[in-house]
Amino acid sequence: MSIPVRLGFDIGGTASRWVACDASGAVVARGEAGGASGRVFEPVERHRLSGAVQHVARILAEQGLSVERVTAGLTGFGASTAADVRALLAQPLGIPPANVVAVDDMTLAYLEQFSPGEGHLVSAGTGSYGLHIGADGSRIRVGGRGMLIDDAGSGAWIALRAIDHIYRGFDRHASFDGDPVLAEELLGAIGGSTWDDVRQYVYGGDRGRIGVLSVAVARAATRGDAAAAAILRTAGTELARLATALIGRTRSLPVVLVGRVLDLHLVVREQVGRMLAAETVHVRRSDAALAAALMQTSTLDLALRA
Incomplete structure (x- = not known):
């Protein structure tokens, strides 16, 4: 019997970090795949993104985890490539593109730290x-x-x-x-x-x-x-x-x-x-992939309207 999970991706040029959480929000798996981007109009980038997701899909299958929903932040992502990106993320994981939320990595990183x-x-x-x-x-x-x-x-x-x-x-x-x-x-x-x-x-x-x-x-x-x-x-x-x-x-x-x-x-x-001596400044470690896995679609709604 497979365990349903929510998958979060933080996809950057150096690496694609991912986290899988169960229904309670507990982390059940995490790792890294090869770097990629949302510039899937470039054949090389399309191949890199597909390869990274296929790599993660194999790991999840081996661990008996089945993905129900994906939230991904990608460097180089734009509205013109949104449909292609959702399809490329969905297909290896065996879910419909409608179950994928894709945003640019900047939006994901911001919403990990702040409310709008x-x-x-x-x-x-x-x-x-x-x-x-x-x-x-x-x-x-x-x-x-x-x-x-x-x-x-x-x-x-x-x-x-x-x-x-x-x-x-x-x-x-x-x-x-x-x-x-x-x-x-x-x-x-x-x-x-x-x-x-x-x-x-x-x-x-x-x-x-x-x-x-x-x-x-x-x-x-x-x-x-x-x-x-x-x-x-x-x-x-x-x-x-x-x-x-x-x-x-x-x-x-x-x-x-x-x-x-x-x-x-x-x-x-x-x-x-x-x-920035006159400002309030914090240096923080980011775990954007975990934030993506836990993020509710409603949290993204306001940011995605702009």
Whole structure:
């Protein structure tokens, strides 16, 4: 006899986190699958999302769990892809698309922390953005335009700034001797020291893969590398800028910062605190997949009207 569950997804470029809860709200299973997005008009992204859900479906079946309802927050999700996304989430799990609620990951992250109108959210993971959802369902989004345009303060942004820095030094000296620690950490994480290695890693991968290199930057800062620390400090400034933009367009409200960038190195949090000293600021760990599994559809109604 299978156990019915409600499934929550937090689908991002680096990983797709999921949580299954029973009727009482108790967690019965959780895990991670490959990164994906809601940009299913791109064949590669369509394949990634389908593969991630199929992976989860197999695990749930092996554990005797049957999904009744899914709530998912996806990076890159938009209204134009909603029907396709719901179908891709529903089919491997054996449920009708009508039993799937899909929203963008920003909405899910906000509603995990606040009721509409209560505060400002700044998220710093692979990408970055700021969001305020008003009590009337209106929304103000700042940043979050992708790493080719901005995403300042994000993991991918940190990684690309660091790669740019070591190669500017290489251009001057024909070696990485000016930045030995940062270069060692970055090139070690990439798995090669030639430009071909770096080019293939950066241009042949996705933003999630690039964002992982921010961990190497943090290691370099911990080892005393001044350039790495400066990049991370600037990331903190950029994240604070997102909060001040939201405050300027609305009013002063509590600010919650979430995302793995806040855990990279203390210098990031210190700079955010310094820049937002006059505001009420909280840095919190997010469990958006659990929030999605527990979230009632009625909670999403106001946010989804905007």
